Amino acid sequence: MNASPSRAIPSWTVGDITVHRIDETALPPQTGPWLLPGATPGIVGEQDWLHPDFADQDGILRLSSHSFAFEVGGTRVLADTGIGNGKTRANPAWHDLRTGYLDRLTAAGFPPDSIDLVVLTHLHTDHVGWNTHEVDGAWVPTFPRARYLTSRTEREFWAGYDMDEPRAQMFRDSVVPIEEAGLLDLVDLPAEGTEVIPGLRLLPTPGHTPGHLALRLTSHGRSALITGDCVHHPVQFAHPAISSCVDIDPGQAEATRRALLASLAGTDTLLLGTHFPPPTAGRVTGHGAGYRLSPVPASPH
Secondary structure, rough: OOOOOOOEEEEEEOEEEEEEEEEEEEEEEEOHHHHOOOOHHHHHOOOHHOOOOEEEEOOEOEEEEEEEEEEOOOOOEEEEEOOOOOOOOOOOOOOOOOOOHHHHHHOOOHHHHHHHEEEOOOOEEEEEEEHEEOOOOOOEEOOOOEEEEEEHHHHHHHHEEEEEEEEHHHHHHHHHHHOOOOOOOOOOOOOEEEEEEOEEEEEEEEOOOOOEEEEEEEOEEEEEEEEEOOOOOOHHOOOOOOOOOOOHHHHHHHHHHHHHHHHOOOOOOOEEOOOOOOOOEEEEEOOOOEEEEOOOEEEEE
């Protein structure tokens, strides 16, 4: 998805908030079987509504890496920062990327030096990459005016984790530099979440990682929820028990997913998937013994 930055930026309106999808790259077909091994072609094929947008005719899932940018009450926010350019990664699909992500962010009206707040749903490689970019051989904050926010539980978990070298490298190039710059803030999230600014609440959604959070936007009676990785793909609406191979606590992740989907089903809340391919967003509706995503098409920016 290394598209021209002049391409229209998809967006959705939530009250007086406009949420823009900032595309980084489409993930390769082998991502689905690796990430969600329980989503076999047979299981995917049983859900006709997944085709053609969310899965191909052979039952292979479509997945994407992107961020969401929006403004709430004058605060300009970026939700997650993708994989990043030029970084050494063990996953070949993430290694040494050269995408037009920052150009698309700027085209959406959010140049890097205008961002006030970066919310990190969790500290995995494909959600923190654009925290930094390379300048004269050093990794420096991409959003120098912003506060970077994640949950205290999340950072403390990884501080005590026995990391392999690829993960340690990711922290060195994408997390530690923002800490050393004094830009990372850690928030405590009670069960009901925390409103960090009026209209933006961070909700604890643990399981994928211990401190994973989702973002809830509200404006003029409308609401939206940005998932992060508590839901990776719409197939998990139909089968919430399908877990990710990188879930720290699969049982907790499933319980979180079931509670979240039940709370959203039949409501007007717009759900925006952090790895969902276009159309990316929709509303949760009941479907058989589970749920489905009823897409809400984006409008061009």
